[in-house]
Amino acid sequence: MKHQDIIIPNAPAWRLRRARVPQSLLATAIPGAPPDQDGDCLLDLAIADGRVAEIVPAQASAAPAENDIDLEGRMVWPTLVDMHTHLDKGEVIPRVRANGTIREGSLKNGEDHARWTREDITRRMRFGLRCAYVQGVSAIRTHLDYRGPRAAESWEVFDAMREEWRGRIDLQAVGLAVMDLYSTPAGEAYAALIAEHGGVLGGVTDVLARDSASPGAVMDQWLDRFFELAGRHNLDVDFHADQTSDPSLFFLPNIARAVLRTGFSGRVVVGHCVNLALQTDEVAKRTLDLCVEARLAFVTLPTPMMYLQERQPGRTPRWRGVTLAHEIRAAGLPLAIAGDNCRDSWYAYGDHDMVDTFRQGVRIFQLDHPVAETPAMVGPIPASIIGVSGIGSLAVGAEARLILFRARNLNEVLSRPQSDRIVLDRGRRIEEPLPDYTELD
Numbered sequence: 001m002k003h004q005d006i007i008i009p010n011a012p013a014w015r016l017r018r019a020r021v022p023q024s025l026l027a028t029a030i031p032g033a034p035p036d037q038d039g040d041c042l043l044d045l046a047i048a049d050g051r052v053a054e055i056v057p058a059q060a061s062a063a064p065a066e067n068d069i070d071l072e073g074r075m076v077w078p079t080l081v082d083m084h085t086h087l088d089k090g091e092v093i094p095r096v097r098a099n100g101t102i103r104e105g106s107l108k109n110g111e112d113h114a115r116w117t118r119e120d121i122t123r124r125m126r127f128g129l130r131c132a133y134v135q136g137v138s139a140i141r142t143h144l145d146y147r148g149p150r151a152a153e154s155w156e157v158f159d160a161m162r163e164e165w166r167g168r169i170d171l172q173a174v175g176l177a178v179m180d181l182y183s184t185p186a187g188e189a190y191a192a193l194i195a196e197h198g199g200v201l202g203g204v205t206d207v208l209a210r211d212s213a214s215p216g217a218v219m220d221q222w223l224d225r226f227f228e229l230a231g232r233h234n235l236d237v238d239f240h241a242d243q244t245s246d247p248s249l250f251f252l253p254n255i256a257r258a259v260l261r262t263g264f265s266g267r268v269v270v271g272h273c274v275n276l277a278l279q280t281d282e283v284a285k286r287t288l289d290l291c292v293e294a295r296l297a298f299v300t301l302p303t304p305m306m307y308l309q310e311r312q313p314g315r316t317p318r319w320r321g322v323t324l325a326h327e328i329r330a331a332g333l334p335l336a337i338a339g340d341n342c343r344d345s346w347y348a349y350g351d352h353d354m355v356d357t358f359r360q361g362v363r364i365f366q367l368d369h370p371v372a373e374t375p376a377m378v379g380p381i382p383a384s385i386i387g388v389s390g391i392g393s394l395a396v397g398a399e400a401r402l403i404l405f406r407a408r409n410l411n412e413v414l415s416r417p418q419s420d421r422i423v424l425d426r427g428r429r430i431e432e433p434l435p436d437y438t439e440l441d
């Protein structure tokens, strides 16, 4: 059966036959279905009542039953996890016009806050969630900007969205503020607000200038305060760390040491960490050893970082602006790839499409040859880091949230945009199209 002819049966039970699944997206190995030289397994999947009822080696000889769909070896993936987004600030172009530098990203985003009413945030968040859902994303962690006295409004809108999307997209939120805030009464109140809404405590380390007196010592004090607040409210934490190209503003070791010093027992995520790539090999190695000891989890956001870093008018950037993906993985640390900003002052593009983010991530980091293990970076690895279960890997008993590709292998996935993918939510095809940009006018 050709990909374009697939009709998902309106029946309680049916089968996808001869589905090719990357082994790195399977929750457990399937006996009798060893991976081929590309790391993929040829499988039959039984779907019953919206769940994956059975995963077995493809039965070449069995006669097809009435509701069988023969995929002829085309790829099936679980739907994916985007563990770092900014749904509250996205989809603001063209009302926001920035020049692509970090400085303007911050400035124009701050100015745009004045336009953020409940209705405005709701409309843009919903637009972003629809983009993600239609394209096969089932779990999202978004950061929410700290907006001073209006901080609660963002969380109330987020709570409403989490309810609206329950069952379709599993939503988490991180309260995003610069590190110095948490050493003030306002920061203390913000941590309490985040706890009230079941969120994650978020901190941005890029707040000190190079000429600050002993930036490391100041950061250490802020980190102690931050982890004390997180511990008090029983919150996990998620950092925007080291996004500058200034190697002297390098706080990843301070974060790891603070975790060890305070004995913090929650989950710690470090995002970005781009200036790790500007350290000497020796410093990088020592830092990653410390990160292993502190059990940090990493997320890289390569598309906005390549866009923002080292941007100067009339000058071609000389470095890629991204972190040490290979070295982080080689150290045995979990590393996820995520989408980050979409159509805002920090990043002018993006569509909450994790297949696209995966394709770009593989190319930017040269995570190929072999590429077999990399799909895990947008599925099981982020799911495990943010603690969502039943999403991002293919497992018996899990809800049938699947992406059916026309591509037969990872090379074909990486070579075309896959805009003809079929996405299933609990065994049903998602028929709605991508939202139209006119809806944001």
Ligand SMILES: [Zn+2]
Residues within 6 Å of the ligand: 084, 085, 086, 143, 240, 340, 341
């Ligand atoms: Zn971010």
